[in-house]
Amino acid sequence: MKVIAFKRDLQGTGASRRLRISGQTPGIVYGGTEAPVTISLDHNALYHALKKEVFHSSILDLEIDGVSQPVLLRDFQVHAYKQLVLHADFQRVLADKAIQMKVALHFANAEVSPAVKLHAATISHVLNEVEVSCLPGKLPEFITVDLSNIDVGHSVHLADLTLPEGVTVIAHGKNQTVATALVPPGHVSAEAAPAADAAPAAKKGKK
Incomplete structure (x- = not known):
């Protein structure tokens, strides 16, 4: 710009x-x-x-x-x-001197993740930006966080990010959580629903 x-x-x-x-x-x-x-x-x-x-x-x-x-x-x-x-x-x-800069995180593919598709989970974005170090010519406009494999009870951490070549995250010794998946209270996952429906039927058969 x-x-x-x-x-x-x-x-x-x-x-x-x-x-x-x-x-x-x-x-x-x-x-x-x-x-x-x-x-x-x-x-x-x-x-x-x-x-x-x-x-x-x-x-x-x-x-x-x-x-x-x-x-x-x-x-x-x-x-x-x-x-x-x-x-x-x-x-x-300067073109040959590394810089430190905060870069925005863009979250992608949450809708196809097991957490959302099977469990109707909510993906919580814990971080919205990260600080990186790189040469000026390597500075990315943003970093994409792929959520396609996240499941309930699991999180994405800094170490899980796929970074552009020549770019490193300044983590200050901490592998911080970037995003996490949790099922909202009162929601029933797609896997749990059939099991819940089968339980009353089994009891009725015994009578």
């Missing part, structure tokens, strides 16, 4: 307030081999971009006064109750 920005020289609370009144959002670019640069961005464009998942987990093409550079969105602040982006932080990335 491409982001257009402009260098700004005036800093401070008053200057930032005037920027916001004029429809701009103050920001900063740092990292890499260059000094930090304060910037301004079009507020409406930034506001709508922040609603897109890809904007938070992709290498962005930041153009400042006509010169482009690859960056990551590292932080942003929004107003407590207004639809207003107060500030945005971007970090430069």
Whole structure:
């Protein structure tokens, strides 16, 4: 995604307030081999971009006064109750230096899993994103969690994820649960239902 920005020289609370009144959002670019640069961005464009998942987990093409550079969105602040982006932080990335980034999880194939098909189970998503380490060119937009084999009472953990080549999960020594399957109270599985129906019939035959 491409982001257009402009260098700004005036800093401070008053200057930032005037920027916001004029429809701009103050920001900063740092990292890499260059000094930090304060910037301004079009507020409406930034506001709508922040609603897109890809904007938070992709290498962005930041153009400042006509010169482009690859960056990551590292932080942003929004107003407590207004639809207003107060500030945005971007970090430069180098092609040969690994980065750490949170990537969204997309869950797939739950409807064909034994847990859902046989037991009418509910799949609970424990994690919605994971932190990964990789070179900038290997950063995935998202990671797919395949739920096709999950059964009742079982879970999918970080170690079960299929990761793109060159991407590793930062687990901090914990094999965290990603998703789990549980039967809601009062639900009867497809396997248990025939057995329950057969029990009264067997008792009637004995009489």
